[in-house]
Amino acid sequence: MPKFDPVEITAGRIHLRPWLPSDIDDVHNACQDPDIQHWTRIPAPYTRRDAEAYVTELAPRQWDDGRGAPFAVLDATSGSVLASVSLTEVTDDGLATVGYWCAPGARGQGVVSQAVGVVGRWAFQVLGVERLEWTAGVGNWASRRVVEKNGFTIEGTLRRGLVLRGVRIDCWIGSLLPDDQPPS
Numbered sequence: 001m002p003k004f005d006p007v008e009i010t011a012g013r014i015h016l017r018p019w020l021p022s023d024i025d026d027v028h029n030a031c032q033d034p035d036i037q038h039w040t041r042i043p044a045p046y047t048r049r050d051a052e053a054y055v056t057e058l059a060p061r062q063w064d065d066g067r068g069a070p071f072a073v074l075d076a077t078s079g080s081v082l083a084s085v086s087l088t089e090v091t092d093d094g095l096a097t098v099g100y101w102c103a104p105g106a107r108g109q110g111v112v113s114q115a116v117g118v119v120g121r122w123a124f125q126v127l128g129v130e131r132l133e134w135t136a137g138v139g140n141w142a143s144r145r146v147v148e149k150n151g152f153t154i155e156g157t158l159r160r161g162l163v164l165r166g167v168r169i170d171c172w173i174g175s176l177l178p179d180d181q182p183p184s
Contacts, residue, residue, distance in 0.1 A: 004127060006063045009071075011118045014111060016071040016085070018063060019055040023072055026081035027051040030103040039140045040101055041164065066090065069123075073115045082106035085115040087123055087132075094130030096123055100146065107142075113149045117182065120150060124178040132176040137162055137169050147174050151182035 008017040019027070028051035030036065037044040062068025067090050073083035083102040090096040098119065102112045123129040134152055136143040148154070152174040162171035 004063075004066055004069070006069075007122070007126075009118055009122060010076055011114065013076050014082070014115055014118070015074045015076040015079075016115060016118060017074065019059045019070060019072045021056055023081055024048065024051045024055050026103075027055055027084075030081065030084075030101065033104050035104075035142075036101045039137055039143065039164075040099070042101075044165065062086075062088070069119070069127075071115070071119060073111060082111045083115060085112065085119050087119060087127075087129075090123075090127065090129070094128060095133065096127070096129045096131075097133045097135070098123075098147075099134075100143070102142075110149075113146050116146055117150050120176055130178065134174045134176075135162055135171045137164060137171050140172075144172060144174075147176070149182075150176065151180045152176045153180070 006018040028048045031042050031046040037046060043050050059070040062070055068086060068088045070086040072081055073085055074080060075082055081103060083100060083106055085100040087096045087098060098116060100112050100116060120132055123132055134147045138157060154172060154174045156173060158171050158173050160168040160170060162169050
């Protein structure tokens with residue numbers, strides 16, 4: 001994929017933008033959540049230095065090299081951090097992966113489902129992505145519901161297809177193509 005510039009997108013009640021240094025404490029606090037630590041690849045325990053490194057080094061580097069687009073998902077009115085949605089592993093041949101977490105206080109409100117839809121449309125329309133993939137450990141039903149709401153096809157289970165905390169586990173894999181229709 002060609003290099004792409006960081007963008008900001010407002011869609012109704014949410015605003016997506018690149019991470020800023022002012023978000024470090026919000027990232028650190030959200031990533032103390034046991035579910036986020038259990039189901040994602042963040043370090044555990046997750047320190048403030050981990051949050052600082054992500055916000056000031058890793059996330060900007062992903063934008064700079066065109067291999068990722070990590071978005072902070074904010075409440076469009078208050079500006080509070082609600083979630084993270086990232087495109088990762090963006091390739092020159094049109095493949096990208098989506099990953100996300102939701103701060104505990106924002107769960108159950110459809111925030112991540114909406115943000116994944118926004119980022120998916122942006123990836124297809126602006127970046128020319130031809131296949132958006134998702135994986136999650138078997139049993140991560142909250143993550144699976146997000147992609148199902150966005151029209152992803154659950155393609156199956158990859159045996160020992162994901163490494164979390166040094167342990168290889170089975171994972172679900174799903175995909176979304178530009179011409180897939182989200183469920184009504």
